[in-house]
Amino acid sequence: MQIKNKHQINHRISTDCVIFGFDFNQLRVLLIERQPVEGVPQMMALPGDLIFEEENLDMAAGRVLKELTGLEDIFLEQVGAFGDPNRVNKPNDKKWLQAVRQDPDARVITVAYYTLVNMNDYEPQPSSFAKSASWILVDDITELAFDHFEIFQSALKKLKDKINTQPIGFNLLPEKFTFSQLHKLYESILGNELDKRNFRRKMLKLNIVESLDEKQEGVPHKPSQYFKFNEENYLKLLEKGFNNFGF
Template structure:
């Protein structure tokens, strides 16, 4: 397969797509399409969704295209977090064999720009593309060896996520539209990998103004029904510099 003239052979984007279900943070990985000639390659070799950048698109547009082609979604949280350009990032034998089957110049150095995406996973309908034969959500703690330097990229995205959720209300992108306080705390504890004091968490969330209580409560539960909340998106989007707690002078530091 030769490279289309519309693709830049030296610049790519890779998307680290996070989802959250059953109190588990998950990563959406693709199973790469293996050319028929490469029978020695394991077709369960997973990778991050990505592609070379087209000559007529910028980096953000390329990442959004990759995301839409795989999930069918647009307008979701998608943010660039780091570039990766180690000269040896394509040195693994499996990767070189795969590149020889799909690239005109398999030795060309490729700099990739990584993006982090946050998705409410129940909305995703996987649409495998030309370089993938399928996709799967895997728990963060069960990620196998990935193609190229995608393990390093995934770890970088997780570090960025842990930093950002403490200063920006982006974790809500992983939840359903309405959620309980327990759902929200479980999400933060899963991302941060530590327990949070229940009273302190509740107080800070309510005082921040980032969530709004609904009159609706849980139904059909054996214990006391919990109240539902929604993310107060308008407050966040209309606040200076994206802050959500004006009483805290433009900061959203939930956890010290």
């Protein structure tokens, strides 16, 4: 590592979280409204914060997540570092920064994370930014403040890749779920249709979901069996050198 004093420029580092949820039908992301500022159109943004002095990156992202959703110790993975949101080509972002910040020209690098939450466990917190949070359909997200749209797209791509590598989708579901819910979940994430029978065959052959002795009740159609994720069997799969679901 090369150290030259002239390069020792200070930055502020923030973390932003792409929080995915699934409402049994569609994939959503938890976004917040920015503080309203005169003359700047409202725009949604990813929740985030600057990093505390005593924190490392993962801790900061975990803190933002907890302050917003009440959740901790859940799946949380880094998307990457994104440079210079201040220079992003959105004049209104600059205006907004001037209004709410002391030094709008300070350089900020953000380290983005994504996480998968079971929406039923979500409990809106009384923290300042949480009041304006809402679950937005992934398909409806077309623009965000700063470079947050780019971050969101990277996170979604990462999720798509990862779903084929690790059984992380179960984080978006409650402990027991139906096969249709699981099926819909994979379709939502991958963005295309999957044949019902082929999906079921493939998933069952992997042996990582286990049927429970319990059925749906009160539904006006044939009730579905409930299933749960079987972690031990997944670990056995891993030992056999498994590395791709192939969806």
